[in-house]
Amino acid sequence: MAPKKPATATGPATTSASTLSSSASGQIDKIALNIVQHYQKTTPQRTKLIDTFMAFLVIVGGLQFAYCVLAGNYPFNAFLSGFSATVGQFVLTASLRIQTTEANKSEFPSVSPERFVPSVLFSGQLVQAIPKRILLTFVPSHRAFADYVVGSLILHFFCINFIN
Amino acid sequence: MRSLVSFLLLALVASVQAISSSGGNRLLVILEDVAEKDGYSKFLGDLEVPYLYKPHHLLIASTTGRGFDIAYETPKSESLSLFHLGERSYDHVLLFPTKAKGLGPNLTPNVLLEFINAEGNILLALSGSTPVPSSLVSVLLEFDIHLPTDRQGLVVDHFNYDTTSASEKHDVLLLPTPGPLRPDYKHFFSLSSSGAPDGRERAGERSGVVAFPNGIGQTLGQGPLLSPILRAPSTSYSYNPKEESEAVDDLFASGSQLSLVSAFQARNSARLTVVGSADMLSNTWFDTDVKKVGEKTSIKTLNRGFAKAVSGWTFGEIGVVRVNWVEHHLNEEGLSNASNPKIYRIKNDVTYSVSLSEYSWDKYIPFTVPANDELQLEYSMLSPFNRLKLNPTISSEDSTTYSVSFKLPDQHGIFNFLVNYKRPFLSNVFEKNTVSVRHFAHDEWPRSFVISGAWPWIAGIGVTVTGWLAFCAVWLYSAPPAKGESKKKQ
Numbered sequence: 001m002a003p004k005k006p007a008t009a010t011g012p013a014t015t016s017a018s019t020l021s022s023s024a025s026g027q028i029d030k031i032a033l034n035i036v037q038h039y040q041k042t043t044p045q046r047t048k049l050i051d052t053f054m055a056f057l058v059i060v061g062g063l064q065f066a067y068c069v070l071a072g073n074y075p076f077n078a079f080l081s082g083f084s085a086t087v088g089q090f091v092l093t094a095s096l097r098i099q100t101t102e103a104n105k106s107e108f109p110s111v112s113p114e115r116f117v118p119s120v121l122f123s124g125q126l127v128q129a130i131p132k133r134i135l136l137t138f139v140p141s142h143r144a145f146a147d148y149v150v151g152s153l154i155l156h157f158f159c160i161n162f163i164n
Numbered sequence: 165m166r167s168l169v170s171f172l173l174l175a176l177v178a179s180v181q182a183i184s185s186s187g188g189n190r191l192l193v194i195l196e197d198v199a200e201k202d203g204y205s206k207f208l209g210d211l212e213v214p215y216l217y218k219p220h221h222l223l224i225a226s227t228t229g230r231g232f233d234i235a236y237e238t239p240k241s242e243s244l245s246l247f248h249l250g251e252r253s254y255d256h257v258l259l260f261p262t263k264a265k266g267l268g269p270n271l272t273p274n275v276l277l278e279f280i281n282a283e284g285n286i287l288l289a290l291s292g293s294t295p296v297p298s299s300l301v302s303v304l305l306e307f308d309i310h311l312p313t314d315r316q317g318l319v320v321d322h323f324n325y326d327t328t329s330a331s332e333k334h335d336v337l338l339l340p341t342p343g344p345l346r347p348d349y350k351h352f353f354s355l356s357s358s359g360a361p362d363g364r365e366r367a368g369e370r371s372g373v374v375a376f377p378n379g380i381g382q383t384l385g386q387g388p389l390l391s392p393i394l395r396a397p398s399t400s401y402s403y404n405p406k407e408e409s410e411a412v413d414d415l416f417a418s419g420s421q422l423s424l425v426s427a428f429q430a431r432n433s434a435r436l437t438v439v440g441s442a443d444m445l446s447n448t449w450f451d452t453d454v455k456k457v458g459e460k461t462s463i464k465t466l467n468r469g470f471a472k473a474v475s476g477w478t479f480g481e482i483g484v485v486r487v488n489w490v491e492h493h494l495n496e497e498g499l500s501n502a503s504n505p506k507i508y509r510i511k512n513d514v515t516y517s518v519s520l521s522e523y524s525w526d527k528y529i530p531f532t533v534p535a536n537d538e539l540q541l542e543y544s545m546l547s548p549f550n551r552l553k554l555n556p557t558i559s560s561e562d563s564t565t566y567s568v569s570f571k572l573p574d575q576h577g578i579f580n581f582l583v584n585y586k587r588p589f590l591s592n593v594f595e596k597n598t599v600s601v602r603h604f605a606h607d608e609w610p611r612s613f614v615i616s617g618a619w620p621w622i623a624g625i626g627v628t629v630t631g632w633l634a635f636c637a638v639w640l641y642s643a644p645p646a647k648g649e650s651k652k653k654q
Contacts, residue, residue, distance in 0.1 A: 045642055053635040057628065064624040071617065078612040082621025085628045093635075149636065156629050163612045163622060 050097045054090055061086035078163050085159035092151050099144035108144075187285065187480035188255030191232040192246070194271070196262040198236045204260070207445045207471050208234065230481065230525070232256075244270040246279050255284060256479045259300070261291040261442050266299050273303045285435045287478040289442035292318040292335065292378045292405070307428045308385025309438060312416035314404055319381045319422060319440065321400035326375060326454040328462065337376040338456045339424075341466060342394050348536035349588055352482050353393050355469045373456065375449045375465040379441025381422035389429055391588040393437070393474060396422035425474060433591035437478040445471050477589065481525050484591045488519035488563050492581055492597065495569055507600045509608070510574050516541055516581050517567035518554065518595060530564035532556070539566050542582040549573045554583070576603040 043051075061083060068079045099108055191211065195201055201208055211232045235254070237244045239262055246253055257279065276299075280286065288304075290296055295315040304311060311317070320334045330336035344351035355372065374394070381402040384390045396402075401418035428436040443449060444467050455462040476482050493501045495513040508514060520531035520539075533539045533556075543550040550573065554566035572579075579601050585593040612618035 046639065049635065049638055049642065053631065056631055060624060060627050060631070064621060067620045071620075075610075075612055075615050075618050078615070078618035078621040082624035085625045089628050089632055145639065152632055156625075156632075159625055163618070163625060 044102070046100065047097060050093055050100075054093050054097075057086050057090040057093065061090065081159040081162040085155065088155045088159070089152060092148055092155065095151075096144055096148040099147075187283070187484070189232050190254045191234045191256045191258060191479070192254040193234055193236050193258045193260070194239060194244075194262070195236065195260045196238065196264075198238060200260065201236055203446050203448075206447045206450045206468065207475075210468070210472055211475060230476075232479070238262075239264060239267045239271055241270075244268075246270070246275055246284070247282075252279065252282050252284050256287070257284065258287045258289070258475075260289050261294045262297060263294050265295070265297060267297045271299065273299050273306070276300075276303045277306060280430055280434045280436060281432065283432050283434045285478050285480060287437050287439065287475055289439045289445060290380045291442045292316070292380045292440075296380065304382070304438065307436060308387050308390060309426055309428065310383045310385070311380065312402055312404060314406065316404055316406060317380045317402045317416050318405045319376070319379050319396060319400055319402045319424065321397055323399040323457065324397050325457055326377075327457050328453065328455050330377070335378055336454070337379070337397070337400060337424075338373040338454055338465075339376055339394060339397060341372060341374055341470065345391060345588060348534050350483065350534050350590055352477050352589055353470065353473045355466050355473065372466045373454065373463060374470045375444060375452065375454055375467055376424055376441050377443045377449060379424055379444070381417060381424055381440055382426050382438055383417050383421055384423050384426055388586075389431070391427050391429075392423035392425070393427050393477075394423070394425035395420045396424050427477070427589065429588070429591070431592060433484075435478050435480065437474055439474060476525065480591075481523065483589045484523040485531055485585075485593050486521045486523065486528065487583075487593060487595055488521055490516075490518045490581070490583075490595050490597055492516040492599075504597070505599070507602060508572055509602050509604065510572055510576050511604075512572050513569065514572055515567060515569040516554075517557070517565050518583055519563045519565045520593070521563040528562040530559050530562065532564065533566075537587070539583070539585055541568055542584065543570070543572070543579060544582055545575070545577050545579045548582075549575060549579070572601060576601045 064079070064083050064086060068083070073079050098104055193201065193208065211230055212234050246257065257276075276286065288300065290300075290311075296311055298315065301311055301315055318335055319337060321337050322334050324338050325331075325334040326336040326338050341355045342351075342353045344354070376394070381396055381400075384392060396419065398419040400422060402416040402422055404414070404416070407414075424440045426438045428438075430436075439445065449465055450468040450471070451464050452467075453462040454465055473482070491503050492505075493503050493515055494505065494508065495501065495515040518541075521528040522531040523529075539554045541550075541552045541554050542548040543552070550570060552568045552570055554568050556564050557567045558565040577600075579599055581595075581597040581599065583593060583595040612622060
């Protein structure tokens with residue numbers, strides 16, 4: 001999970017300060033502790049959940065790859081679909097993490113509902129008739145999760161088909 | 165009444181059909197003079213009027229037998245023609261020695277070759293005392309059978325001659341009946357001591373002698389179609405009796421180089437046999453008392469049985485293998501196992517069977533492969549992919565079925581089931597059945613869940629999907645605060 005830690009917005013300033021003040025081996029422990037504490041303090045609950053799931057996927061994928069190396073790749077399609085299901089799920093989850101991080105909100109204006117709904121899908125009249133709950137899915141974080149669910153289902157469908 | 169007569173006639177015709185050789189029963193005998201046939205009356209009589217062999221070495225004329233329809237001609241006869249309107253007029257030709265240098269316009273080398281090509285059989289009897297007609301010399305050269313120069317030669321042996329008849333000239337050779345050329349060949353020319361030619365092997369019973377008087381030897385080329393029936397003993401040699409020098413200085417050939425009776429079987433299974441001594445077929449040497457040099461008691465020659473074996477082989481009465489049927493089918497449970505399908509799939513289990521009979525004098529008997537030999541099936545595309553032993557499975561009264569089951573190799577294309585069984589003294593068996601072999605259809609591969617090696621990866625997908633479902637559930641469960649937050653921001 002190392003690459004994701006610098007992604008937290010306030011990280012760099014704290015770590016650089018602590019490297020200056022301490023020395024040698026005790027310093028590294030201190031840095032690590034600092035990072036963990038900072039991560040636990042500043043990361044939202046859902047992002048932590050995503051990180052846990054991604055760690056789980058890395059373990060599952062690693063096991064599958066190790067089995068392929070040790071026991072041979074026959075039947076190869078089974079290896080491909082099993083391994084790519086895990087890898088694909090990892091990629092999709094990473095995308096979800098990027099889209100739902102508060103700091104990246106300005107990067108994804110296209111998932112915002114204001115422009116999307118009236119212009120493409122619905123006439124003005126219909127928008128009034130759509131229940132509030134459905135409209136809620138066009139809120140950015142909801143929209144990102146819906147994309148994620150659809151993408152994952154397509155991935156699972158392909159992988160199960162391919163492993164036959 | 166009339167119907168009864170015609171029925172009897174039909175029955176007669178049927179019985180004649182039944183006893184004639186597998187290749188037909190019209191035999192043409194060519195002699196210098198038709199009157200000469202009296203000298204061979206026993207031999208020709210055996211061909212025409214059959215005899216039954218009884219175990220207590222009695223020859224009994226009987227109403228059943230070899231039944232050849234014999235026509236006698238001389239080479240000079242103008243009516244003589246081996247072909248009529250492009251078809252053979254005779255099934256077999258028996259040529260006795262003639263004095264003329266050529267055989268006339270009706271028996272040119274070309275005609276004789278055509279006769280062989282049309283699956284006619286020729287038995288050629290030569291003699292050491294008359295020069296061989298030059299047209300026959302050139303015919304034999306076509307088959308890589310070589311005769312002495314000057315078309316004349318005499319085989320003598322100073323150690324194996326008959327003391328009663330040839331104490332001076334040493335030109336009557338007494339030879340043991342021939343054994344098999346190789347232990348894995350079928351052999352038809354070894355006679356039991358009582359002289360019965362027998363297609364079956366009778367080991368240890370080979371005693372008695374065959375007299376080979378006044379004969380000419382041949383040497384054979386390397387071709388696989390040629391095989392010697394009777395080889396000369398190692399102490400014999402062939403010289404030209406016309407040369408009147410005291411010492412023989414120019415030998416044609418000596419020892420077992422010399423073949424005294426040679427067989428040629430063409431690729432169409434037509435047969436040509438050269439008997440070096442016509443006299444050995446004559447009445448004089450059938451069951452004659454002879455005394456080998458150095459031995460006290462005289463014994464009877466086995467020439468009659470030997471002549472029967474040689475003529476029987478040449479005229480297709482023995483050693484003719486017939487393929488009754490060929491069958492192959494899919495050998496898999498739950499699938500259609502129709503006979504001889506045109507298409508198979510790679511890795512199919514297939515059973516191939518071939519039924520073989522062998523003609524033995526007057527009937528078909530089950531064909532058996534010699535002990536050290538194998539009948540093999542080749543599964544081939546250009547070159548064989550499998551070469552498998554065919555095992556006898558079903559044996560009936562007149563046929564044996566050989567079959568083998570095997571898995572087709574992992575190669576698609578056009579394949580042949582090929583049985584190519586060519587052995588000396590047996591007619592050629594060549595059976596080729598072509599089938600297409602396709603690859604797996606997309607739905608014929610084994611599913612991953614039946615391959616145990618794939619289970620960890622199936623489990624991998626399962627764990628991923630389950631983990632994802634759990635993740636989604638927890639995500640939605642932890643939703644309310646997040647939703648409120650995002651709503652506020654909006």
